[in-house]
Amino acid sequence: MPNNDKPVNGQDNPSFLDMLNQLPPVPPAPELDGKPGTRRLARLRAAWKESWEEGGFLYQRWEEVFQARHASWHEVANWIKAAALFGGLSLIVMMLDAAGDIASATLKGLSAVPASGAGDGSGLWGTVDHPVRVFLADQAAHLSVAPAALYASWQLTGLVGLVGGFFGNAGARIAWLLFGIGSLAMIWSAAPAGGRAAATGLAALMWALASMFALRGLTLRPVVHNHPPQFQPQFSPTLHLHAWLPAPTPAGDDFGDEPDNVHPLQR
Template sequence: MPNNDKPLNGHDNPSFLDLLNQLPPQPPAPELHGQHGTTQRARLRAAWKESWEEGGFLYQRWEEIFQARRGSWHEAATWIKTSLLLGGLSLIVLMLDAAGDVVSAALKGLSDLPATHGGDGSGLWGTVDHPVRVFLADQAAHLSVAPAALYAFWQLTGLLGLVGGFLGNAGARIAWLLFGIGSLAMIWSAAPAGGRAAATGLAALMWALASIFALRGLTLRPIVHNHPPQFQPQFNPALHLHATLPAPTPAGDDLGPDNIHPLQR
């Protein structure tokens, strides 16, 4: 069967039918079953050996793999690109599935924690953490979600924003900024009236210290690159004048017409 695929980079696209076409012609069917199996194995060995010879199916595929190691992505064969893309997509799907399981387990584990754990308001961390727990518990009473789940999501958002911001992810840094602003608002709303300013200021200082790591390398100063352009056009102004000169006058006509003569002394 002929290969109708269009050539790519000077080579035909691989087709598994080419390997089958390289099988030697099948001899007449033997009478015994054992001889038939031996003949099939002999034909397969012959096809395998012939496919590895120069110009064979497997020989050409091996040459394409060898050339892809030294060439660029655009010069690689189509079947190599397809295999790599399918393998990469499968790996991404597996990683996303595993990440989803990890996040689900983390949320479930954090949600199982009691909402009153460490919420007595004592200590520096309790001064900041207790108003957040109180605010989330009051809001959860009007929602179809447990207070522990809201508190677990709040913790997870802060953790991901801190780690992702340290790694330089822009989305994680935005989440970290929103996490800090929301935390300050919750602390100001739920803290006792007498110590509201102190609790909010303490939370702002703790968030600013943590932002040293979350916003590492972030600057508001514009970055100016003073690299000269690779191509600098040169302008050479020139003025071109095109003048038309009259034809020379014959020698006999220097004095003008015959009836006009210069004044002579």
């Protein structure tokens, strides 16, 4: 296949001009004389058919797409990588834009909610919920936000912490812990003086029961990971023995048969 682009990382960069270069000549036909549009359409039809044959432009691109399912990222064709990155970035931008619009609409809706009643505080849940409403209503009087918006934010934080903590998200579990501590502080501050301890204790008990789901699987035991070292030195002890061998005895030596007082003559 003709290709004028230089290879990158050992891969050829396909070009749409390659398919146009494969256009076969259309033989002149009497019925096409005087009809340039029809002749051009026939040439494009022939090029489309030719590109899907073995060795054609579209045939090779389809083979690259088929092989990309079983290949690593470095082995995938460059044009597939570019298309995947462009599509992923476009999807992220769309998701961020939609999330921004949703968050803006939610905050505007919470700010426009009229102040809700503090409730009568009756019942088991009212004993815990009523002091929170009263505390938030007192604080909202000094802020430019409706009490209902503060109460909705408090509920939303607890819901996100509970659900996210159930699925093991660390940030959601931190938010759940802060939600419980803040709730206990608000109940202690706004509950009637006579039942302050009982209301706070009841809230702590309910928060502890809900923590069984929000902190599911959390343990205080240290986790020890035993990973073998990547490099294990090889010890090969070697014992070197040095033996001193006596020099060979010359031939004809009778190994000291001469008496000790006999010495060779020396000049």
